[in-house]
Amino acid sequence: MTRRQSPARRREARAGYLFLLPFAVVFTAMLVVPLVYSAYLSLYRRQLVGGTAFVGLANYARALKDQEFLAGVGRVGLVLLVQVPVMLVLALVLALVLDSGRLHLKRFVRLAVFVPYAVPAVIAALMWGYLYGRDFGPFAQLAKALGVAPFDFLGNGTMLGSIMNIVTWSFVGYNMIIMYSALRTVPAELYEAARIDGAGEFQIAWSIKVPALRPAIILTVIFSVIGSFQLFNEPSILRSIAPNVITRGYTPNLYAYNQAFAAQDMNYSAAIAFLLGFVIMIVSYVFQLTTRRKAAAA
Amino acid sequence: MSTLVTRPRARRHPAERRSWLLTVVVLLIVAYFLLPLWWLAVASTKSNSDLFGSFGLWFGSHFNLTRNLADVFTFADGVFLKWLRNTVVYAVSAAVGSALLSTTAGYALAKLRFGGRNLFFAIIMGAIMVPMTALAIPTYLLFAKMGLTNTPWAVILPSLVSPFGVYLMRVYAADAVDQSLLESARVDGAGEGRLFFTIALRLLAPGFVTVLLFQLVATWNNYFLPLIMLNSPEWYPLTVGLAQWQATAQGGTGAQALFSMVIAGSFVSILPLIIAFLFLQRYWQSGLAAGSVKQ
Numbered sequence: 001m002t003r004r005q006s007p008a009r010r011r012e013a014r015a016g017y018l019f020l021l022p023f024a025v026v027f028t029a030m031l032v033v034p035l036v037y038s039a040y041l042s043l044y045r046r047q048l049v050g051g052t053a054f055v056g057l058a059n060y061a062r063a064l065k066d067q068e069f070l071a072g073v074g075r076v077g078l079v080l081l082v083q084v085p086v087m088l089v090l091a092l093v094l095a096l097v098l099d100s101g102r103l104h105l106k107r108f109v110r111l112a113v114f115v116p117y118a119v120p121a122v123i124a125a126l127m128w129g130y131l132y133g134r135d136f137g138p139f140a141q142l143a144k145a146l147g148v149a150p151f152d153f154l155g156n157g158t159m160l161g162s163i164m165n166i167v168t169w170s171f172v173g174y175n176m177i178i179m180y181s182a183l184r185t186v187p188a189e190l191y192e193a194a195r196i197d198g199a200g201e202f203q204i205a206w207s208i209k210v211p212a213l214r215p216a217i218i219l220t221v222i223f224s225v226i227g228s229f230q231l232f233n234e235p236s237i238l239r240s241i242a243p244n245v246i247t248r249g250y251t252p253n254l255y256a257y258n259q260a261f262a263a264q265d266m267n268y269s270a271a272i273a274f275l276l277g278f279v280i281m282i283v284s285y286v287f288q289l290t291t292r293r294k295a296a297a298a
Numbered sequence: 299m300s301t302l303v304t305r306p307r308a309r310r311h312p313a314e315r316r317s318w319l320l321t322v323v324v325l326l327i328v329a330y331f332l333l334p335l336w337w338l339a340v341a342s343t344k345s346n347s348d349l350f351g352s353f354g355l356w357f358g359s360h361f362n363l364t365r366n367l368a369d370v371f372t373f374a375d376g377v378f379l380k381w382l383r384n385t386v387v388y389a390v391s392a393a394v395g396s397a398l399l400s401t402t403a404g405y406a407l408a409k410l411r412f413g414g415r416n417l418f419f420a421i422i423m424g425a426i427m428v429p430m431t432a433l434a435i436p437t438y439l440l441f442a443k444m445g446l447t448n449t450p451w452a453v454i455l456p457s458l459v460s461p462f463g464v465y466l467m468r469v470y471a472a473d474a475v476d477q478s479l480l481e482s483a484r485v486d487g488a489g490e491g492r493l494f495f496t497i498a499l500r501l502l503a504p505g506f507v508t509v510l511l512f513q514l515v516a517t518w519n520n521y522f523l524p525l526i527m528l529n530s531p532e533w534y535p536l537t538v539g540l541a542q543w544q545a546t547a548q549g550g551t552g553a554q555a556l557f558s559m560v561i562a563g564s565f566v567s568i569l570p571l572i573i574a575f576l577f578l579q580r581y582w583q584s585g586l587a588a589g590s591v592k593q
Contacts, residue, residue, distance in 0.1 A: 008484055009411070015490030016412030023403035023464065024418070030459045031425055031433060038436035090327075097324060104321040111579065112328045115335070118571035120519035122537040123564045126544055127338050130561070131354075138337065138354030169331065222427075230429050233521050240545045253522075256431045261526070266439065273432035281427050 042271040052267075059271035068249035069272060073279065075160055076229050076251050080283075083164035084224040090168070091175035091220070092213070096205050098176075099183040110180070114173035121170060121233035128166045129154075129241050154242045163234045171227070175220045182216035183209060218291055222284050229280045232257065252276045335568075342366055342565040346558045366562035378563060380532055381539040385518060385567075387450065388535055392457035393514035400460055400509050404467025405498055409475055410490070419468065425461040430522055438526050452527035453535070457517045463509040470505030471498070507581045511574075518571055536567040 132153035249255035260269035348358025547556035
């Protein structure tokens with residue numbers, strides 16, 4: 001539109017800024033400022049003599065060579081590759097089953113799978129920690145009753161798998177609800193037409209429902225990428241049970257926390273947190289690019 | 299509107315017969331989700347000796363629930379009750395505050411035309427990916443300079459920002475508020491403020507409740523932020539307090555009586571949210587449906 005803005009349009013624009021303002025103020029204070037401050041911190045180093053000095057990207061260079069940090073990134077990368085697909089496939093299957101209308105006790109199933117989302121990660125980790133444990137965990141009790149050696153859920157080789165199980169338990173329902181809600185909005189006529197053409201239920205699920213779920217699935221993948229890279233609560237709680245298995249750098253976030261508060265190295269901690277954010281952004285971006293390309297090719 | 303209308307389910311296709319076989323398979327999966335909670339409920343009725351001496355998935359010889367609850371609520375001058383109160387205060391104020399902020403921002407971004415609104419939205423979307431440590435640690439340092447650490451503000455203020463909430467509200471507002479309704483009210487001379495408060499707000503209510511629930515759960519369950527920000531037990535939320543009890547219990551040295559208390563305390567802390575879930579179920583679906591279909 002080339003004509004000058006009408007008074008009504010100007011009023012609308014002014015209202016737009018006013019309505020956005022409260023959020024923008026809090027957003028700036030609680031997100032932009034800390035982020036900028038963190039970026040600033042990450043470029044400095046506190047020295048024994050002479051206080052704090054500008055060191056450029058030295059903290060980042062140190063992190064990229066820090067075996068403890070890289071091992072943590074490797075662990076959460078493994079969670080992303082193993083746990084996230086298992087969790088999302090389970091969520092997708094449950095959502096499709098709920099939507100198919102072939103289930104008895106549908107409301108009960110939906111709520112029962114969703115309920116773990118209401119359990120704080122701290123309590124989920126506490127609870128599973130006891131369940132895994134040798135003192136009074138039911139798995140150890142069963143093994144004892146059967147006269148076999150109890151499985152060590154909290155050992156060096158098994159801990160990561162045990163953590164993945166806790167995360168899966170907590171978040172299948174959450175992802176299922178996102179997918180199920182999206183499924184409910186697919187127009188029913190689409191299925192009717194396919195049925196008239198003789199398509200079976202599995203065919204309908206695979207060729208109509210799953211493609212219709214694409215945006216919801218992409219959303220859940222992005223959230224899972226962010227969630228697995230930020231893994232903190234579960235390892236932090238299990239650390240009190242298995243301090244020798246869960247080291248201070250078990251996950252990058254645990255490492256950043258320990259660098260900041262145990263080692264008092266805020267500058268290095270800020271650099272780690274920034275690198276982690278960077279990795280999350282790249283992985284999410286690459287994922288979005290590949291799905292978009294696939295969609296274009298299809 | 300189409301994204302908000304769930305399709306009618308009353309008429310079923312003959313092929314949509316319910317299957318008991320499928321139900322049984324799904325119930326096995328459901329058992330995986332419920333058994334840990336069943337264990338927690340059973341374990342919270344046990345004395346410490348039964349905890350070690352009886353089978354985990356069934357009740358022990360003594361029904362010790364009242365005794366455990368009394369321990370939970372009286373230990374250290376009833377500090378658990380303070381944690382419960384803190385959790386409620388933090389979660390409710392963060393949820394109401396962030397839902398209000400998200401609603402006005404989401405409405406503005408979806409329904410009002412002003413310069414730079416796409417840029418604002420892009421920045422807010424980018425913020426979803428910022429890891430919490432990248433924020434929590436510098437926020438802690440800034441708050442320490444202002445003397446805000448170890449106060450309720452240290453937990454509430456950072457929890458007021460929910461970029462995901464703004465995203466959900468923008469998508470929701472785009473569908474729920476009819477543009478022509480706004481235009482005709484404008485022609486009739488209604489101001490923008492009146493449009494929002496008399497027309498839009500009522501239509502946005504389900505989305506508002508969805509964002510409120512998300513932030514309520516997120517703040518109720520938050521551990522990292524309060525762990526960093528608070529150091530006096532009287533300000534702890536349940537998560538930090540229980541984690542500390544657990545660390546003490548695990549530390550051994552005569553603290554074994556703490557196990558039954560940690561377990562009963564955990565059980566008590568998850569009840570309020572589970573009850574809230576039972577009553578507010580439908581809101582998860584309506585708000586999320588809008589958010590996940592459109593991107």
